[in-house]
Amino acid sequence: MxxxxxxxxxxxxxxxxxxxxxxxxxxxxxxxxxxxxxxxxxxxxxxxxxxxxxxxxxxxxxxxxxxxxxxxxxxxxxxxGTSRLIPVVGHVKGGTDGFLEEMQYPVGHGEGFVQYWTKDPKAYALRVKGESMHPRYRAREFIVVTPSIEAQPGNDVVVKLKDGRKLLKQLNRIHDDEIQLVSINDGYEPATIQRDEIEDIHRVGGGVPPDALIES
Known part of the structure; x- marks a missing residue:
């Protein structure tokens, strides 16, 4: 280890x-x-x-x-538990309006796997495209997402809205009927989103360097 x-x-x-x-x-x-x-x-x-x-x-x-x-x-x-192989199921790229320009999930395990420690059996990884999330996440790095572990304030999260838009932000506050998200690179103002607009919130467990890819 x-x-x-x-x-x-x-x-x-x-x-x-x-x-x-x-x-x-x-x-x-x-x-x-x-x-x-x-x-x-x-x-x-x-x-x-x-x-x-x-x-x-x-x-x-x-x-x-x-x-x-x-x-x-x-x-x-x-x-x-111990570290294990996490499937790389797609990629993620930031857009110019604070929402993700691209996020394919899940699309199969075509890229391979990365090794990462997590208790979440549903964990998956996304490859970062572009530099819009720099310096938190750099191009070609992998983000490991742990959807079965409840996100807490301070965690980075992948949020999928019911209208199809997606965000990768830091969860700042949770209220009964809304959540507040802040930009991971200080590029945008905090966003408040109503809970009934949200389809899924997936906790980001961490990042993995590009050379960690194990091709399938």
């Missing part, structure tokens, strides 16, 4: 969002994203120890993979 996979495992177990963890560590959410994608090999020793305390895991396990993940509950770790 790589550092990024251990970090993702600990983050998912903690139920914290990326922005929440970033605030606790005093780093940017983008920096956390780089760690989860494997673009940054690891956190500094100081931040690794701090992250381990926040996430409730052993700092040695997080840094090296050695020893027990959670010293206070050793038996819980095996039930969390």
């Amino acid at each position: 790589t550092y990024a996979e251990r970090f993702q495992l600990a983050l998912d177990q903690s139920k914290l969002s990326r922005p929440q963890l970033a605030r606790e560590l005093g780093v940017s959410a983008q920096a956390i994203g780089e760690v989860l994608k494997g673009a940054t090999r690891s956190l500094s020793a100081e931040n690794n120890s701090k992250a381990a305390r926040i996430l409730g895991v052993s700092s040695d396990w997080l840094a090296t993979g050695q020893g027990q993940m959670n010293m206070s509950n050793v038996a819980a770790a095996p039930s969390l």
